[in-house]
Amino acid sequence: MSNQSTRTVLITGGSSGIGFEMAKQMIAEESTVIICGRSQEKLDDAKKKIPQLTAIQCDITNKESRREMYEKIFDQFNDLNMLINNAGFANRFSLTKVDDLETMITEEWQTNYLAPVMLAKELLPVLIQNKGTIVNITSGLAYVPLSIKSNYCATKAALHSMTQSMRVQLAKHDIKVVEIFFPAVDTPFQRGHSPEISIQADEAAAIALKGLNSGKEEIRVKKAALLYAISRLMPNKAVSIINKTVPDNVEDLV
Ligand SMILES: NC(=O)c1ccc[n+]([C@@H]2O[C@H](COP(=O)([O-])OP(=O)(O)OC[C@H]3O[C@@H](n4cnc5c(N)ncnc54)[C@H](OP(=O)(O)O)[C@@H]3O)[C@@H](O)[C@H]2O)c1
Numbered sequence: 001m002s003n004q005s006t007r008t009v010l011i012t013g014g015s016s017g018i019g020f021e022m023a024k025q026m027i028a029e030e031s032t033v034i035i036c037g038r039s040q041e042k043l044d045d046a047k048k049k050i051p052q053l054t055a056i057q058c059d060i061t062n063k064e065s066r067r068e069m070y071e072k073i074f075d076q077f078n079d080l081n082m083l084i085n086n087a088g089f090a091n092r093f094s095l096t097k098v099d100d101l102e103t104m105i106t107e108e109w110q111t112n113y114l115a116p117v118m119l120a121k122e123l124l125p126v127l128i129q130n131k132g133t134i135v136n137i138t139s140g141l142a143y144v145p146l147s148i149k150s151n152y153c154a155t156k157a158a159l160h161s162m163t164q165s166m167r168v169q170l171a172k173h174d175i176k177v178v179e180i181f182f183p184a185v186d187t188p189f190q191r192g193h194s195p196e197i198s199i200q201a202d203e204a205a206a207i208a209l210k211g212l213n214s215g216k217e218e219i220r221v222k223k224a225a226l227l228y229a230i231s232r233l234m235p236n237k238a239v240s241i242i243n244k245t246v247p248d249n250v251e252d253l254v
Contacts, residue, residue, distance in 0.1 A: 013087025017187030
């Protein structure tokens, strides 16, 4: 099990999809799990399904909301030793059709890049004290962009780069920095457009946890490993292969 034997973990966006499945499986491993999300209804639902969870309402893009969450966490869980930066979303848009591009891309940067980096920075003192682990969730699309989710891919590529820097910077503080690259997973994230190759969230979470428990720093889940390999050998071919999955009439579908 990574660099600590007992986990007290905060999973952002643990009320749905992959984060919820990771929370469920970590509770089964007897970790203490705190989840957060914006919707109280989704948090209540998660708590109903897994009563051992601690669920805190928080919009991770809002500084004050993050501060309130930390207060609640430190009240009860001084032993916090893992942050899983999981909350994220993807907009689909075509540059020729999108109206309010600035709002769209700003929201994605705030949620997928800025918030994970700020959470890591703000929780650093307690994570250093507890010799903890920061886990950043990215995607196979951090290596190869899917054009219809262009800005999403850019945010994940940026988080990938930042994760590598964090790993180097924080090693001397005994902080482990892990990145999990997911492939397409059938969750609400896909907004009803799950590709045929999607895997289920419980399988994605189980592979991610196995990687975490074996101490890996980079965990490429299923087809994310294949995409990585192709992108290293034939970078341009990888872009054309992945974008062949986008239908020709996509501009009418977004
Ligand atoms: N599903 C895929 O195909 C796929 C593939 C590769 C990587 N990923 C990555 O895996 C991660 C989890 O995705 P998922 O598929 O499990 O998505 P999901 O089912 O849509 O869940 C997203 C979670 O994030 C929370 N969230 C979103 N914005 C938030 C905010 N501002 N503050 C706090 N919580 C917020 C949501 O709760 P609220 O809405 O209530 O806030 C929800 O709990 C994401 O980082 C995603 O990029 C997913």
